[in-house]
Amino acid sequence: MYWYAWFIFISPLIGFVLSYTVGRYHRWTAGVLASITIFLSLVFSIITFFHVRATGQPVYNSVEWFYNIHAGVYVDQLTLVMAIMVSFVSLMIHLFALYYMGDDPNKHVYFAETSLFTAGMLGLVVASNLVLFFLFWELVGLCSYLLIGFWFFKPNAASAAKKAFIVTRVGDLLFIVGMAVLYTSLNGTSILNGASPLSIQFIITKAQLIALTIGKVKLGIVAVLLLGGAAGKSSQFPLHVWIPDAMEGPTTVSALIHAATMVTAGVYLVARVFPLFYYAAPFALYSVAILGSFTAAFAGTIGLVVNDIKRILAYSTISQIGYMLAAIGFGGIVSGSTPIGYAGVAYGMYHLIVHAMFKALLFMCAGAILLTLMDLRDTREMGGLWRKMPVTITLMFIGAITLAAVPPTAAYYSKDTIIDAAWVYFIASGKTVAGFLPWFFLSTGALLTTLYTFRMFFRVALGKPRSYLAEHARDPPVLVLVPLFFLAIPSLILGIVQRPFYSYVEQSSVLPHLVGLPVVPLAVSLVPEIYLVIGVVVTYFIYGTDRWTRMKPFRNPAYVIVRNKYFLDYLFTRVIAERAVTGLSGAFYSFENRYNSGVDTTGKATLSLSALVRRLQSGVVENYFVVMVIGIAVVFVIMEILRVI
Structure with a gap:
């Protein structure tokens, strides 16, 4: 039995116990112990990576748990990509949190909860069975509730924690119903041959046989139910309403949960069981594509009218996760052909990794700003911070240009490839309206991303300070910002590993796929860049100076609808x-x-x-x-x- 894979999630679980017990008596040790155990998770993930590369086989260890449900670890290329990202980004955030949470009297509780959260997330990633996957999934949800409401003495934080817990339960219910339908459909059938019906290895290797056994329509229903679970955890329309309110938690929690880890769990779920979606009825993967692409544009419109710096980043997260899901959805069979296949999973996971880097960077830059501005979050009251906080704002600038996919940052390669894939999907669909909508939503989302990103950045960084706090802002100690540098570097240069990343992830598939990037007409591939130029010019003209402060506020019906978040919270x-x-x-x-x-x-x-x-x-x-x-x-x-x- 290969034991190192087990310690990928056991290590932070030990950190949870140590951070709370030892930290009760020595507060300063809690964060150190949590960081050390998460660092060990990263080490075990890397060791396992080289083991899988050397053997060419996934690690699969499991024991019978009850009846025909097996519990254990299943680690292949897709698993390791996610595990290395989660442990690395979590480590950087924990190191920054040593400074950010330094004066909090309950920081030992905070680091214990973040360690438990990381253990749950890594357990979810390496789980060998959907039942075990779901239990870790629920542990992640519980820790999210605890961390969002960490400052429970604030009414808004307590309310946001409850809202997040309730909304995500809707998706979780769909998830467990989907598992139940799949289990009852497979239990007792001859295709199991001793395997567990919800074993991830069985699902991804026997997906075509499963479709023949239970029928493509029923399998499609199972897939859509699982997508519902993913939509709840990954904040996709209409279950996205909990994330903006969740910004009431500590900013390091926002970076950990709402940038790199928990919100990407739903994307990982769809990628993990992608063969089920692939061999199901076509509506399953189209549901993934249209849901993700619509959410990408939908969330972008709200980002244009929000003034709270953390909420802008929250809506950005919702939008970018939409791109990841849409990419996976483009892997389906359209009009009898497979234009992308499993490469869609590679595109989505590549953007997931890139997004984790630059979004965690942006959230922690926001955290550094909020510390010096006494938790002032309204961008209208900032301004001129590039002169006051040159190091922090420069790091934020790197995150901003990556979010906007400015060449040659990593997101330029990841996001533009997904938009190109959407065009390939449109052509493969026979140029139907249904096939055109994903490309339209994603390309429009690229324009919206540029607009809300630079609207936020120009308001924060340029012009004159618009409040007393902004006037007296200053950088944190440079040593504190070291984790941010470790996130800024891959945000800029990860594009160089794009093709090797695709080849590595695609090798884990038993499905047909096309090696290489989608080829589209030059005029179409330049659309995101044209939108980028338009967005930068427009936002600089309005927000590059203090001109926007003299403009009359919008009062048209469209603005009112978007400003009220389409009244979904009211509904x-x-x-x-x-x-x-x-x-x-x-x-x-x-x-x-x-x-x-x-x-x-x-x-x-x-x-x-x-x-x-x-x-x-x-x-x-x-x-x-x-x-x-x-x-x-x-x-x-x-x-x-x-x-x-």
Whole structure:
């Protein structure tokens, strides 16, 4: 048995115990212990990477857990890509958190919870069975709730934690229903041959046989249910509403959960069981493509009108995850052909890795700004920070140009490839409207990304300070910013490993795929760059100076709709929760009261009758004889009456 793979998630689990127990008595050690154990996870991930490369075979260790559900680890190329990213980014964030959370009296609790979260995320990544995957998935959700509400004394933080927990439960319910349908459909069939029905190795190697056994339509329903689970965890429309409010937690939590790890768990789920989607009915992968692409544009529109720096980054995260999902969705069979195949997973995972680097960088830059500005988050009250905080804002600039996919940053290669893949998908679909929509949404999302990114950056960095706090801002110690440099470098140069990354991930597939990048007409491939130039020019003209402060605020209906987030929060809270659900609960409560009233009346009548009957049980034989004679007489009288009638 190969043991190193187990310690990928066990190491931070040990860190959870040590950070809390030792940290209670020595607060300063909590973050150090958490960082060391997560560093060990990174080391074990890298060692396992070389082992899998050398053997050419995945690591699969499992034992029977109960009945025919097996628990263990399954580690292949896709697993290792995710594990190395999670452990590396988590380590950088923990190192920065040593400074960010330095004065918090409960930092030992914080680092214990982040260690447990990292253990849950890595456990999810290496899990060998969907049941074990789901248990770690739920652990990640629990830790997210605890970390978002870490400053529970703030009403907004406590409310945001509850909202995140409730909304993601909707997706989790769909996930578990999808597993149940798949399990019941496969349990007892001959194709198992001793395998566990929800074993990840069995699912990805026997997906075509599964489709033939249970039918492509049923398998498509299973896939869409799993996609629902992914949408909840990865904040895709319409289950995206929890992430902006989750920004009430510590900024390092936002970087850890809402940039690199938890929100990408849903993308990893779809990538992990991609063969199920591939061999299911075509609507399964099209659902992935259209959901991701629509969310990319939808979230971008809201990012244009938000002023809170962390919420802008939150909507950016929602949008970028849409690109990842859409890329995976383009791997489906369209009009009898497979234009991209498993390469779609490689495109999506490459953008996932790139996004983790630059988004964690942006969130931690925002954290450094908020520390010096006393938690001032409104970009309208910043300004001029490039002169006041040159190192931090330069790092933020690197994150911003990468987010906007400015050449030759890493996102230029990852995001533009996905947009090109969308065009290939459109052509393969026979140039249908349904095939065109993903490309339209993703290309429009590229323009929106440029607009909200540089709107945020120019407001923060350029012009004059617009508040007393901005006037007196300063950089944190350079040593504190070292983890940010380690994230800035790959944000800039990861493009050089694009093709090797694709080849490495594609080797883990048992599906057909096309090696290489999609080829599209030059005019089409230049669309994102044209949008980039337009976006930079427009935002600099408006926000590059203080000109925007003299502009009258928008009051048109479209702005009002977008500013209110399309009233989805109102729909979910005021209409569905407070009216529909509360009304339904009231109706059930009334019915229950009436039902209980009838039950209570019957019970009271029975008790009264029994009290009367008990009086007859006097123990005097003569009384019993009298009652018996009276009873017999009554019976004879009734029989006589019935005979006469």
